[in-house]
Amino acid sequence: QFHMIRHEDLVWGESLGQGSFTHVYRGAKKDQRDTETHTTEVLLKVLDAEHKNSWESFFEAASLMSQISHKHLLLVYGVSVHKSKNVMVQEFVKHGALDLYLKRSAVSLSWKLDVAKQLACTLNFLEEKNIVHGNICAKNLLLAREGDPNSDTSPFIKLSDPGIGVALLGKEVVLDRIPWVAPEVLETLELGQQCDKWSFGATLWEIFNGGEVPLHRLDPIQKQQFYECHSQLPCLEWTELADLISQCMQYQPELRPSSRAIIRHLNSLITSDYEILHASGTLPE
Numbered sequence: 001q002f003h004m005i006r007h008e009d010l011v012w013g014e015s016l017g018q019g020s021f022t023h024v025y026r027g028a029k030k031d032q033r034d035t036e037t038h039t040t041e042v043l044l045k046v047l048d049a050e051h052k053n054s055w056e057s058f059f060e061a062a063s064l065m066s067q068i069s070h071k072h073l074l075l076v077y078g079v080s081v082h083k084s085k086n087v088m089v090q091e092f093v094k095h096g097a098l099d100l101y102l103k104r105s106a107v108s109l110s111w112k113l114d115v116a117k118q119l120a121c122t123l124n125f126l127e128e129k130n131i132v133h134g135n136i137c138a139k140n141l142l143l144a145r146e147g148d149p150n151s152d153t154s155p156f157i158k159l160s161d162p163g164i165g166v167a168l169l170g171k172e173v174v175l176d177r178i179p180w181v182a183p184e185v186l187e188t189l190e191l192g193q194q195c196d197k198w199s200f201g202a203t204l205w206e207i208f209n210g211g212e213v214p215l216h217r218l219d220p221i222q223k224q225q226f227y228e229c230h231s232q233l234p235c236l237e238w239t240e241l242a243d244l245i246s247q248c249m250q251y252q253p254e255l256r257p258s259s260r261a262i263i264r265h266l267n268s269l270i271t272s273d274y275e276i277l278h279a280s281g282t283l284p285e
């Protein structure tokens with residue numbers, strides 16, 4: 001169920017960092033299609049050698065992404081297995097991960113709302129296909145287009161692959177995913193139908209808090225207690241949005257809104273910054 005890419009058709013570039021049990025590199029792949037070797041810029045995601053036994057989960061995550069295509073889902077070109085190297089070859093998304101972008105860039109409220117709506121539509125697409133992603137967070141949202149307020153172009157995001165499944169990550173790595181990982185997933189180490197809604201709520205919090213890492217001051221024990229006490233993230237000034245976040249981050253999975261309800265809620269939010277400020281009581285009546 002995967003396009004196999006030959007090792008000799010890959011060109012390796014600089015290291016761009018690492019994920020859970022993986023290293024990512026900039027790179028290129030040679031395309032046989034036409035005579036002259038045309039190359040495509042790619043991201044090469046390599047599974048760490050010591051986690052070789054997770055390669056099934058590694059490729060399963062990617063095959064999930066390559067069985068369905070959607071404009072906001074990252075394109076996976078295929079895999080390349082050579083000696084002990086398991087490599088996933090993904091489309092290269094120009095502006096990288098959203099969490100870093102939000103830390104570095106000032107963006108308008110309507111920019112953030114645009115991104116939130118795109119993610120909600122992607123979740124709806126996955127929900128209708130009965131697919132659970134399992135690792136929704138700003139780090140897994142890639143920015144294909146920055147959007148420019150002057151030329152009124154909006155941002156464009158792509159959801160990355162979920163990476164190694166929680167079942168294989170082990171409890172301590174999953175603990176580190178608090179508050180993105182749904183409480184029931186932490187319990188069972190299995191993905192449930194409603195878990196992406198919880199993660200969506202935590203990701204909304206990141207987007208509207210300038211990429212600040214939620215609960216970054218808490219150590220793993222305190223993070224576990226956060227769930228044991230059924231705590232909620234600090235709420236935003238913008239109450240309508242804070243309401244949506246708390247609806248998504250309900251401890252009872254069945255009480256979380258459907259992705260269609262989430263889309264309706266986002267569409268009901270007023271977009272112009274002036275109106276939002278007014279609604280959040282920042283401006284005089």
Ligand SMILES: Nc1cnc(-c2cc(N)nc3[nH]ccc23)cn1
Nearest residue numbers: 016043090091092093094095096
């Ligand atoms: N599928 C992907 C995933 N990450 C990137 C990316 C882009 C960039 N400008 N800086 C980066 N730094 C780390 C990753 C990355 C691109 N494509």
